[in-house]
Amino acid sequence: MPLAVVGMADCGWSADPSAVLITYALGSCIGVTVYDPVARVGGMLHYMLPESSIDTAKAAKNPFMFADTGLPLLFRRTLEMGAQKHRLVVRIAGGSQVLDPNGVFSIGKRNYAALRKILWKAGVLVQSEDVGGSGSRTLRMELVSGRCSIRTGTGEEKELGSACGARPKGGEPCLSRC
Template sequence: MPAPSVPLAYFDREFQVPAVKILPGQYHAARSGAITTVLGSCVSTCLWDPVTRVGGMNHFMLPGDAARADAPWAASARFGVYAMEVLINETLRLGADRRRLVAKVFGGARLLAGFDRLDVGPRNARFVLEFLRVEGIHLLAQDLLDVCPRKVHFCVDTGKVQVKRLALVPHEPVVRRERQYLQGLDGKRSGEVEIFMPRP
């Protein structure tokens, strides 16, 4: 099922700030508030300009291929090659300077046995690190790979990102989503919670 085109706005009672929750294929940039998401094999990049304090986050499912302009990822934020470009553009539109952008990246976990063959999480992780290197965007922090889902909370006002590693529960939405996604890829052939760990 496609993600809604508009991320969900809500009030985060834990952090007492207005927030926006993004799903796979979504992105959001802002001058204040928070942006949150839950990741499995997907990857999210948080971009931030420390001078203007403009920031944004995306959530993509596969890298995509920049060489194929006619492919589905040419205009879909489900693919990293597009999700990164539109996120950069959204932060610039709100006043960020590309030369000052810094990044923090998260996700790329292996939640299901079937993903061993498709290598989705590691592919996403390798893609985002290489993209940032090529684009000259400084990487401040990363929490990639492993075998657990993550909840990511990005405070745009401060640039601080907090990550909560979640227990792998078979019926959790993120696990169901991963399973449905894996089945879709095959068809096309192509607990407990740890405390928040602040990232610098």
């Protein structure tokens, strides 16, 4: 399995079903995964700040630093690789309150609020999330199955939502290739 590390203020995509996307050190930053279980393509964004208006020069150099400029690029590229919007499975992690014990800046909360607003406006639902708290997380997505997992700073690992992202109704079986 080729491992693709998505750094801070960065984004990665793949159409290789054997690829694994991973990002480390999600504190107040937020990691977003987008996956199409039929096309088996996906992407991951690790953004640091909610709005590019904070520093438009930095946003022009690195749009992945901000939610409002990075998210559209994540979705656009994933759709260009063959994903369909109605099949997208979106998962998010991060948004902790770190290095700000008194909540003066609340970057994690602001990052999360910006993300939810952008997704709501785009009509995109979040399948699962692991946000808030005060610890760091590592987010990992396997494209062969769409499985996402979180590893906390204490070493605890847990799955983030169902592997295929199916949202069964009334016991209907999962029909994707997971």
